[in-house]
Every structure is written in C-alpha cells, then in structure tokens.
Amino acid sequence: MTTVTAFAALATFAPAAHAQSSVTLYGLIDAGISYTNNVASGKSGGALWQATSGEVNGSRFGLRGSEDLGGGLHAIFVLENGFNVQNGKLGQDSRLFGRQAYAGLAQDSLGSLTLGRQYDDLVDFVSPLSATAGTFGDTGFAHPFDNDNLNHSLRINNAVKYTSNTYSGLKFGAMYAFSNQSDFGTNRAYSFGASYNTGPLALAAGYLQLNNTQGANSGSPGAVDLAESTANGKGGFALGADRLRSFGGGLNYTFGPATAGFVFTRSEYAGSTAFGSQGGDVSFDNYEVNGKYQLTPAWILGLAYTYTDGHVDQSTTYGADPKWQQVNVQAVYRLSKRTDLYAEAMYQHASGHNYVAFINTAGGASTTANQVVSTVGMRARF
Template sequence: MKRIAVLAISVAATTAAHAQNSVTLYGLIDAGLMYTNNVVKGTSHGSLFQTTSGEINGSRFGIRGSEDLGGGLHAIFVLENGFNVQNGKLAQNSRLFGRQAFVGIRSDMFGTLTLGRQYDFLTDFVAPLSGVSGTLGDTGFAHPFDNDNFDHSFRINNAIKYTSTDYHGFKFGGLYAFSNNQNFANNRAYSVGAIYSSGPLNIAAAYLQLNGSNSTTATTGAIDTAESAANGTGGFQLGAEVQRTAAAAINYSYGPAVVGFAYSHSQFQGTQSFGSNNGTLRFDNYDLNVKYAITHALALGASYTYTDGHVSQTTTFGADPKWNQVNLQAVYSFSKRTDVYAEAMYQHTTGHGYVAFINNSGGASSTANQVVGTVGMRARF
C-alpha cells in the first residue's frame, strides 16, 4: 500500500513538473497568388502575376521554451525562423533564426529581461494598433518602404531588452543594442515604449533610434544593412548616419468593430536616398484603420495611409513627395488555425520623379499609380 502511495505521488510530481516546464514547436505558413498592374523589370514594364509567401504574415516556424525556476521566476527562450514557402529559402538575409533568437528570465512580479536578436517597441506596442497589424494587413498594408519599421523589415541584434509586467493594464519597456565594435556608438540602437489597455481602449507610444547603421560594422552591429534591402522593401531604411522614429497609436473596440489610428514620424539624417547628397529624409505617416467581424468566420478590414515626405539636398527628385494608399481585406476562417483571404491595395504618389511602390508588390511602378490584388491561405500550427 505504501509503495502504491509513493508511486502515485511520484507520478503527480512528474506531471506537475512537465506542466511547469515546456518546449513548444509552432509556426505559420502564408502562401498566395498576386497580381500587380504595373511593375518595372529592367527596361520593360507591365502587369506581373506571381506567387507569394508571407503577403500578410511572414511564413515562419519557431521553438519557444519555459522552465519554472521557482519563486515566480522562469527561464525562457525563443528561436524563430523565417522562410519563403514558395522556394524553401531562408528569409532575413539567409539567417537560420532571422525573426527572433533570444534567451532570458521572466519574473511574475517584475517583468522580463532578454538578450539576443529581438523586436523594438514600435513593433511590440504601436504596430499592433495600426493597419500594419498582423491581425489586419501587415506586409501588404505597410507604410511606404516600411519607413517606420511597423512591418519589422529589420530586427535588432545584440539587444538587451526589458519589458515590465502588466500593472493594471499598463506596460512599458526599454531596449539597448550594442555595436560589438571598438567604436561604441557606431551601429548601435535603442528603443523605449509603453502601452495602456483598459477594456475596449488601447493606447501606445514608442521611440526607436539607430546610430551609424550605414557604417562598416553593419555585419556585426545592432543592424545588418543588407537585411532590409534583401526583404525588398526599398532598401534605404538603414542607409543613414542616424535614424529616428517616434510613433503613437490608439484603437477602440465596439462590439464586432475595432477602429484605430496611428501616427509615426521617421527621420533619416546623412542619407543618400532619392538622390540626396548626405541630406535628410523625413516621413510623417497617418494611418486610419478598421476591422469588422461580420460573422464568427468572416471578417473585413480596411486602412488608409497618408504619408507626407520631405527630402533635402536633392536635384533628381522633388523635395516634398506624398503617398496615398487605400487597402481592403476579407478573411474567411475555416478554423482557428486555417483561413483564406483576399486583399486589394491602391497607391498614388505625387512629387517630381517619384513613382508608386506598394510594399511587397514585386517592384516599383512606372507611373505614380499602382494596384495590387492578392488571394491566399494561412495555416498555423
């Protein structure tokens, strides 16, 4: 009888330990077909039909783990890979774990401290309240050239990051990324942010600064210069001596509807973009977005972005370009894990020398207008 009791206690203890310590494999596959009405390829231009990977959410798989250390402390880690489902190639400039790679400690009382390759607080707190949210348009709805990194065209290397616990709906955090170079300030980054959630209301603000990301330390520092260009989102985000982005957003849920507004200001100092000779490039993005659940399975979404740009010291392009982009989306969910979607995007650009270029469209237009239509499927595991 005693042996049975001891065995029962051992089994119970083993089960409890297994529940407190876990390793989970997860992922998402997003594939589709896209039509773009006008794309320049070399010396020719015209309509483009193509297969896509990650039109809304980047295709990925990852491993996350947690170990209970006692006293409200947990050791955690995440290794997350990005890939192109159409050809099987690695994304994020061919990194094995290009989306995320970090390890750290989480305290139930004080928050989480992590080290490794991670997201900044624009991505964590502000982007989820915008039209670039992963629950709305994400990649296809990104602001011109993803100038504010809402679509996380680049992640932050060498980062130590703190995120607080939830204090009655309020969370905050800070990140610092080392250059790993003798010149301490060359290619480093830092970010801060905060978010407040109360019932249907969510408000967030964040700031990101990159110093010297166009330097020769691009392969060892906080930012890899090649990564943004490899993602095909314009390639100029990191070509500046100093990049600063400040943003804020708000959304409100009312029944089946969620309405949001986001604003971001991005400034690039010491850039060669758009013919500028060591000048300044500025973007102000105004993002109005809405989601509406018609039924449990069918949801509609839309967003409108107005981007006011300014380029200094340029002779090839106008100094004050403007971008207007309208986005529409419909998603039908077969289950929590599987859905199909349809999207349509239209962009109009004004300013001497500028042409339309919808993010992930396959290339710039030959005119000031561009239209993109996509149908696709997502599967999660």
C-alpha cells in the same frame, strides 16, 4: 534595487527542485497568388503575376521554451525561423533564425529581461494598433518603404530588452542594442515604448533610434544589418542614414464587432543618401486610419488608409516634398481556428518630381505614380 539586480538575485535563490520545462513547436504558412498591375523591368513596365509566400504574415516556424526555476522565475527562449514556402529558401538574409533568437528570464511580478535578436519597442507597442499588425494586413499594408519599421523589415541584433508585466492596464519596455565594435557609438540602437488598455480603449507610443548605420551590411557586427532589408526587397532601413529617429503613437477603440484606429509615426533620417540626397535629411510623416469589422464568426473585413508626407533635402534628382497615399482592403474567412482564406487589395498613389508608387509586396516599383496589388491566399497555423 534595479531590475537587473532583482533578476540576478531571484536567479541565485530560485529552488531548482521545482523546475519544470516545456518546449513548443509553432509556425505559420502563408501562401497565395498575387497580381500587380505595373512593375518596372528595365526601361519599361507591365503586369506581374506571382506565387507568394508571406503576403500577409511571413511564413515561419519556431521553438518557444520555458523552464520554471521556482519563486515565480522562469528561464525563457525563442528561436524563430523565416522562410519562403514557394521555394523553401531561408528569409531574413538567409539566417537560420532570422525572425527572432533570444533567451532570458521572466518573473511573474517583474516582467522579462531578454538578450538576442529581437523586435524594437515601436513594433511591440505601436504596431499592434496599426494595419501593419500581424492580426491585420501586416506585410502588404506597410507604410511606404516601411520607413518607420512598424512592419519590422529589420530586426535588432545584440539587443538587451526589458518588458514589464501589465499593471492596471499599463505595460512598458525598453531596449538597448550593442554595436559590438570598438567604436561604441557606431551601429547601435535603442528604443522604448508603453501601452495602456482600459475597456474598449487601447493607447500606445514608442521610440526607436539607430546611430551611425550608413555603412552597415551583412558582415557588420552591430545592431542593424541593412543588407538584410535590401535582400528582402522591402526598402525599409535600406534607406540608410547617419542617424534614424522614428517615433509615434496610436489608439484603437472597440465597439461591439467593430474596431477603429488611428496611428501617427514620424521617421527622421539624418545624413541620408536616399532619393539622391547628398547627406541631407529625409523624413516621413505617416497618418493612418484603420478599421476592422467581425461580420460573422467566420468573416472579418478590414480597411485602412495611409497618407505619408515626405521631405527630401539636397537632391538634384528627386523633388523635395513627395507624398504617398495608400488604400488597403482585406477580407478573411476562417475555415477553423488555425486555417483561413484571405483576399486583399492595395492601391498606392505617389506625387512629387520623379517619384513612383512602390507597394511593399508589389514585386518591384511601378513605372508610374500608381500601383495596384491584389492577392488571394491561405494561412495555416500550427
């Protein structure tokens, strides 16, 4: 019996008499003040001070619901909004529930099957081991242009996703996203991933492919919306390609109060126009090492370094082999279980003909090969 058939059968025979339901309102507000040493403005550049929202974690609120259908089966849903706390505007290209919006079924022994706007499996499985994890540096620590989407600059529309329960430390999942177009292969996506946890060791791997997304925009009905990434100023999949393949893996090892990790991802943009490429291939290999240390119950320190080795075909404007190096440091002080203060700094150096530094939260590209961003802020959760 297939997983889908099993879920359907359970839904048919689940006794309604035992139904219990719950709806939870939750959220996070991240507000801070940020300084960037160099941001391009026209043909010149200079320092930039910003009041920030989501410098680490995107500000959001959401509704999470579950209804007990009996027999270990539950109806579930998530509606999650993103917003800018500094001006109240909607995020994710002005969507009401732009971060996540899905409904589905979850079974105690089989896992969950959900439909809607969701994260891909690289985000679900590999990102938690990276410095882009929501419990670490997240937004500011993204790899250049978020080229592998570990920082989920882009969510996936029209997605059907299965995620297993954990079996002796092993968890796995797969996702397919429809184009919703008569041309079935245009603007669709699929991904899969797995993780394994045993004692202090955590391992994960994942894969994401987007097909024929070059012309996607805010009016596109398909799996991805490149205008969303552009509107957020993240770069990300706004790099555009006839086909994107991104894959990678990572590991974390915890010993006492310290956790050390390594993550590798490779992103291949085939038929790209990024960096002046005339429909050639653009690729990024990202090598990241990271570490966190619980200094006291209140203080957490973090450090990460990423080396990105790029390659650009058929460009007359940019060099063929750009490189980016980024060092990230972070200190978090917990005022309570729900509220903390943080300070972080990121330094990026770019090399290659005509390439400049561009940190994810900088407010714009540098006019030079170097850029520094530093932020102090607070996060409140509810």
